[in-house]
Amino acid sequence: xxxxxxxxxxxxxxxxxxxxxxxxxxxxxxxxxxxxxxxxxxxxxxxxxxxxxxxxxxxxxxxxxxxxxxxxxxxxxxxxxxxxxxxxxxxxxxxxxxxxxxxxxxxxxxxxxxxxxxxxxxxxxxxxxxxxxxxxxxxxxxxxxxxxxxxxxxxxxxxxxxxxxxxxxxxxxxxxxxxxxxxxxxxxxxxxxxxxxxxxxxxxxxxxxxxxxxxxxxxxxxxxxxxxxxxxxxxxxxxxxxxxxxxxxxxxxxxxxxxxxxxxxxxxxxxxxxxxxxxxxxxxxxxxxxxxxxxxxxxxxxxxxxxxxxxxxxxxxxxxxxxxxxxxxxxxxxxxxxxxxxxxxxxxxxxxxxxxxxxxxxxxxxxxxxxxxxxxxxxxxxxxxxxxxxxxxxxxxxxxxxxxxxxxxxxxxxxxxxxx
Numbered sequence: 001x002x003x004x005x006x007x008x009x010x011x012x013x014x015x016x017x018x019x020x021x022x023x024x025x026x027x028x029x030x031x032x033x034x035x036x037x038x039x040x041x042x043x044x045x046x047x048x049x050x051x052x053x054x055x056x057x058x059x060x061x062x063x064x065x066x067x068x069x070x071x072x073x074x075x076x077x078x079x080x081x082x083x084x085x086x087x088x089x090x091x092x093x094x095x096x097x098x099x100x101x102x103x104x105x106x107x108x109x110x111x112x113x114x115x116x117x118x119x120x121x122x123x124x125x126x127x128x129x130x131x132x133x134x135x136x137x138x139x140x141x142x143x144x145x146x147x148x149x150x151x152x153x154x155x156x157x158x159x160x161x162x163x164x165x166x167x168x169x170x171x172x173x174x175x176x177x178x179x180x181x182x183x184x185x186x187x188x189x190x191x192x193x194x195x196x197x198x199x200x201x202x203x204x205x206x207x208x209x210x211x212x213x214x215x216x217x218x219x220x221x222x223x224x225x226x227x228x229x230x231x232x233x234x235x236x237x238x239x240x241x242x243x244x245x246x247x248x249x250x251x252x253x254x255x256x257x258x259x260x261x262x263x264x265x266x267x268x269x270x271x272x273x274x275x276x277x278x279x280x281x282x283x284x285x286x287x288x289x290x291x292x293x294x295x296x297x298x299x300x301x302x303x304x305x306x307x308x309x310x311x312x313x314x315x316x317x318x319x320x321x322x323x324x325x326x327x328x329x330x331x332x333x334x335x336x337x338x339x340x341x342x343x344x345x346x347x348x349x350x351x352x353x354x355x356x357x358x359x360x361x362x363x364x365x366x367x368x369x370x371x372x373x374x375x376x377x378x379x380x381x382x383x384x385x386x387x388x389x390x391x392x393x394x395x396x397x398x399x400x401x402x403x404x405x406x407x408x409x410x411x412x413x414x415x416x417x418x419x420x
Contacts, residue, residue: 033050033051034048034049034050034051035048035049035051035056035401035406035407035408036048036049036405036406036407036408037049037058037062037066037407037408037409037410038402038407038408038409038410039066039067039409039410039411040066043407044062044065044066045065047059047061047062047065049388049408050378050380050385052378053375055375055387055388055389056387056388056389056399056408057377057378057385057386057387057388058385058386058388058391058408058410059383059384059385059386060080060082060383060384060385060386061383063082063386063391066410067087067089067090067092067412068085068087068089068090069082069083069084069085069090069092070082070083070084070085070090073382073384077379077382078361078362078363079362079363079364079365080362080363080364080365080377080384080386081364081365081368082364082365082366082367083366083367084367089412092366092395092397092412093395093396094137094366094367094369094394094395095137095158095394095395095396096136096137096159096369096371096372096394097137097158097159097372097393097394098137098138098158098159098346098347098349098372099158099159099319099349100158101155101156101321101322102156102160102319102320102321102349103141103146103149103156103160103161103162103319103320104138104159104160104161104162104319104320104330104346104349104350105146105161105162105163105164105313105320105327105328105329105330106161106162106163106164106329106330106331106332107164107165107166107313107315107329107330107331107332107333108121108126108163108164108165108166108176108331108332108333109165109166109167109169109333110167110169110171110204110333111123111126111169111171111172111175111176111333112171112175113175115335118334118335118336119333119334119335120333120335121332121333121334121335122335123175123176123179125335125339126175126176126179126332127179128339129332129339129342130179130183130185132339132340132342132343133161133342133343133346134183136343136346136347136369137159137369138159138160138161138346139157139158139159139160139161140160140161140162140163140185140186141156141157141160141161141162142162142186142219142221143162143164143186143188143221143223143288144221146162146311147286147288147311149322150310150311150322150325151310151311153322161346162188163180163185163186163187163188164187164188164189164190164290164313164329165187165188165189165190165333166189166190166225166290167189167190167191167192167206167225167230168189168190168191168192168195168196168206168207168222168225169204169205169206169207170204170205170206170207170208170211171204172187172189172207172215173207173211173214173215177215177218177220180220181218186218186219186220186221187220187221188220188221188222188223188288189207189212189220189221189222189223190222190223190224190225190288190289190290190313191206191207191212191222191223191224191225192206192225192226192227192228192230192292193224193225193226193227193228193273193274193277193278194227194228196208196209196212196281197209207222209281209282212281212282213281213282216282222278222282222284223278223284223286223287223288223289223290224271224274224275224278224287224288224289224290224309225289225290225292226245226270226271226274226289226292227270227271227273227274227277228270229243229244229245229267229270229271229292230292230293231243231244231292232244232293233247233249233250234249234250234252235247235248235249235250235257236250236257237250237252237255243292243293243295245267245270245291245292245295245296245300246295246296246297246300247263248260248262248263249263263299264299264303267299267300267303268303268306268307271289271303271304271307271309272307274289275287275307275309286311287307287308287309287310288309288311288312288313289304289309289311289312289313290312290313291312291313291314291315293315294314294315294316296312296314296326301326310325311325311327312325312326312327313326313327313328313329314326314327314328314329315329315331316328316329317329317330317331317345317350317351317352318330318349318350319349319350328350330342330345330346330350347372360373360376361376362376362377362379362384364377364384364386366394366395371390371394373386373387373390374387374389374390374393375387375389375390388408396412397410397411397412398410398411398412399411
């Protein structure tokens with residue numbers, strides 16, 4: 001019994017020691033340094049910036065005091081809500097940055113008033129998506145800007161988004177084009193060239209060259225979805241179907257498969273014909289290709305290079321950097337895709353779920369939208385602190401370290417001082 005009591009006492013001492021160490025670490029982490037805050041040339045009333053882990057933080061109370069930001073702590077202290085108020089200085093320009101020097105490409109097909117397939121959406125759903133994307137901090141770019149970014153090193157804005165459509169449905173003219181014009185946006189349609197002005201296309205009518213020329217004058221663009229390779233064809237005598245752009249097809253009359261040479265010549269002829277017709281009818285000066293069904297192989301990519309088609313697109317979700325000449329696309333054209341889920345996927349750079357960021361234990365929102373912070377906020381004695389670099393990143397709240405009086409001065413808007 002005596003030995004057991006001694007072991008319990010030793011355990012209690014060890015526990016107390018561990019708690020002391022943890023407390024010491026917490027204090028050490030959050031009290032490395034502090035500096036008084038200054039804004040508009042005056043010192044804040046009792047407000048200090050804290051340094052922790054190499055980051056400088058200021059409190060939500062300081063934001064309220066300096067700029068009139070409305071502050072609420074909810075969800076049992078797990079969420080900090082920030083709102084603009086009637087004070088002009090609280091109307092911050094919220095500029096979230098989910099990614100930089102990269103582009104998300106959205107993919108759609110048909111837009112109908114009464115969609116007859118799950119992969120076709122209504123004009124209302126399309127417009128709802130556009131409005132949500134714009135209000136969430138994304139910036140639409142044109143295909144010309146994307147080409148300049150990919151081929152010439154031109155910059156793109158943070159959270160850049162490109163809109164693309166496939167197949168050349170007439171609804172692009174009747175339903176999509178008016179919505180895009182309404183919001184001063186542009187989009188690209190990858191057309192199956194043989195189907196344009198083709199009276200045999202009866203189920204879902206396709207665009208005409210006249211419609212495309214009209215839209216092109218207002219910033220829309222049209223590129224290749226192949227000439228006549230948007231099909232699944234038999235690849236053996238059992239009728240096994242595969243995308244004809246990437247497989248040697250079965251020649252039934254000759255009871256054999258295409259040779260590699262025949263396959264390559266067919267693909268080369270198809271892609272070259274599409275480019276020739278597009279240049280003739282629309283005056284295209286660039287060549288781009290969206291692969292039917294997203295199917296491609298090394299030989300197809302080689303042929304594209306031979307034909308000077310430097311930029312291609314698949315249907316795989318992801319985000320495009322300058323080296324992704326064979327670009328990813330995120331599907332927005334499905335009735336089952338809820339707009340908030342699409343926005344979440346875009347914020348996550350194409351991933352359907354958050355894979356790069358563990359859900360934080362505490363979140364900060366601005367006007368209802370969650371801020372994606374580089375470093376977690378600090379909470380001390382119920383008081384919330386946000387990293388200055390995060391505030392600068394999202395709201396252009398800059399700061400200068402003033403060595404003369406060891407203070408930190410805050411500035412709204414861009415400032416070229418000594419902010420760290």
